[in-house]
Amino acid sequence: MSWTPEEEKAFLARRRRRNLMIGLVLGAFAFLFYGITVSRMVQ
Amino acid sequence: MALTPDLETERAPTGALSHSDWRDYWSLLKPRVMTLVVFTGACGLFAAPGSLPPFLAFVAILCIAVGAGAAAAFNQWWEADIDAVMKRTRARPLPSGRLHGDDALAFAVILSVASVVTLGFATNWVAAGWLAFSIFFYAVVYTIWLKPRTPQNIVIGGAAGAFPPIIGWAAVTGDVTALPLLLFAIIFAWTPPHFWALALFVRIDYANAGIPMLPVTHGIRETRRQILIYSFVLAAVAIAPWPLGLLGAVYGLSAVLLSLVFVVLAARVAASRTEEPADMAAEKALFKFSLFYLAAIFAALVADRSLA
Numbered sequence: 001m002s003w004t005p006e007e008e009k010a011f012l013a014r015r016r017r018r019n020l021m022i023g024l025v026l027g028a029f030a031f032l033f034y035g036i037t038v039s040r041m042v043q
Numbered sequence: 044m045a046l047t048p049d050l051e052t053e054r055a056p057t058g059a060l061s062h063s064d065w066r067d068y069w070s071l072l073k074p075r076v077m078t079l080v081v082f083t084g085a086c087g088l089f090a091a092p093g094s095l096p097p098f099l100a101f102v103a104i105l106c107i108a109v110g111a112g113a114a115a116a117f118n119q120w121w122e123a124d125i126d127a128v129m130k131r132t133r134a135r136p137l138p139s140g141r142l143h144g145d146d147a148l149a150f151a152v153i154l155s156v157a158s159v160v161t162l163g164f165a166t167n168w169v170a171a172g173w174l175a176f177s178i179f180f181y182a183v184v185y186t187i188w189l190k191p192r193t194p195q196n197i198v199i200g201g202a203a204g205a206f207p208p209i210i211g212w213a214a215v216t217g218d219v220t221a222l223p224l225l226l227f228a229i230i231f232a233w234t235p236p237h238f239w240a241l242a243l244f245v246r247i248d249y250a251n252a253g254i255p256m257l258p259v260t261h262g263i264r265e266t267r268r269q270i271l272i273y274s275f276v277l278a279a280v281a282i283a284p285w286p287l288g289l290l291g292a293v294y295g296l297s298a299v300l301l302s303l304v305f306v307v308l309a310a311r312v313a314a315s316r317t318e319e320p321a322d323m324a325a326e327k328a329l330f331k332f333s334l335f336y337l338a339a340i341f342a343a344l345v346a347d348r349s350l351a
Contacts, residue, residue: 021065029157029168036165039096 045218052329058103064246067136071147072112072154080111080207083230084342086127087211087223092349095215104281106162110174113154114203117182120147122135128249130249149294154225162214170213184248191253194260201234202227208341219287222289225280229340232277236270237333244320244327267313270329274309281340290347297343301336308332 003011088100095103113224119126119137127138136142155178163171181203190196207225215221238259241250243266246258258266281302285295311325 029133032161033164035098036102036161039098043096043099 058121067142069117070136071142071150072109073115074112075110076204077111077113077333080204081108082117082338083209083226083341084108084211086216087208087226088206088343089211089345090222090226091215092211095166097281099213100200103162103170103211106158106165106174107210109154110158110162110210111177111207113158116147116154117178118186120144120151121182121186123147123285125221125252125254131245131248156179162210166214167217169217169219169268170210173206173210173213173219177203177210180206187324192255194255194257197235197238197257201231201238221287222280222284224285225287225289226341228280228343229277231339232273232280233333233337236277236305237330237337238328239266239270239273239334240312240330241268244323244330247320260341263318266316271306271313272311275308278306290344291351292347293344293350294347297346298340300341301343305329305336306331336349 050271081104083301085104088095088103094100114144122132123135123137123144126132126135136317137144137147139250155175159175159178162174171273172267185196185200185203189199193199208230209219209223212223236294243263246256246263249256250259257269282295282299284290285292286296308325308329312329315323317326340343
């Protein structure tokens with residue numbers, strides 16, 4: 001199974017975008033649970 | 044959402060994944076419907092006795108919105124073939140081929156679990172349980188089981204959309220009392236006349252898709268009669284919190300006035316004889332007013348509780 005350079009470039013670009021989105025979502029989750037923990041501690 | 048590359052799919056130059064982006068995932072959540080869910084959920088939260096720290100209140104509303112979005116994604120995943128034959132829905136990400144069904148299903152499952160677990164940690168597990176049940180009810184009981192089988196689908200489906208105020212209330216109090224159940228009943232009774240008004244002027248779409256909506260199975264006249272009956276039921280449950288002493292005059296007088304207008308518009312629909320969708324002015328007017336009605340009723344609820 002071999003890709004043309006254009007296909008490989010497009011695939012890598014999609015993978016980069018997807019990884020960035022997953023990173024942002026995980027970061028948001030970490031922030032959310034940090035905020036929940038702090039709010040519950042001071043409640 | 045495919046978290047690992049699917050080389051076979053990704054290689055296809057015209058494959059579904061090659062055209063999907065975040066906007067397709069966003070539209071899976073039915074953001075317009077989510078607006079109403081967020082609003083009624085927030086009203087339930089603000090109307091409840093007691094309060095949550097602002098950040099936890101924000102998280103609770105976020106979880107209600109995400110849970111509703113997950114249910115909508117389940118719905119679109121299951122109904123992709125039906126959506127493909129309806130003019131109103133054929134441009135959605137799944138029937139148009141921009142998004143793969145497996146990705147939509149994974150997205151729905153991840154959002155469902157995340158919203159329920161987060162709500163449980165942020166507030167309490169009673170609210171999380173109600174959220175989980177509401178997602179299950181909409182995705183399985185309504186979408187998979189009842190919608191394709193019975194013309195009363197909208198009546199039962201109305202229950203699915205009626206949970207947000209209960210969840211919002213439970214997030215604050217950890218229990219469910221008479222008032223949140225009445226708020227549930229208001230949305231439950233509001234849904235049939237709201238959707239049947241729409242279904243009357245888009246019934247050809249529903250007929251083409253084989254969905255047994257009331258105007259398709261029982262005709263226009265019967266649908267108009269049912270709209271009027273439900274508008275009386277709606278008026279009764281909307282006004283009920285006032286004489287029951289659960290809410291005050293600000294809410295009560297607003298509910299009486301709004302319900303009066305609703306019944307008058309429903310009566311105009313019942314009296315209408317036109318069968319041409321383009322001429323259904325009474326149905327279109329009721330549909331538009333029904334959106335305002337629900338928002339205004341819940342706004343009156345919050346105003347009443349704020350002044351109490």
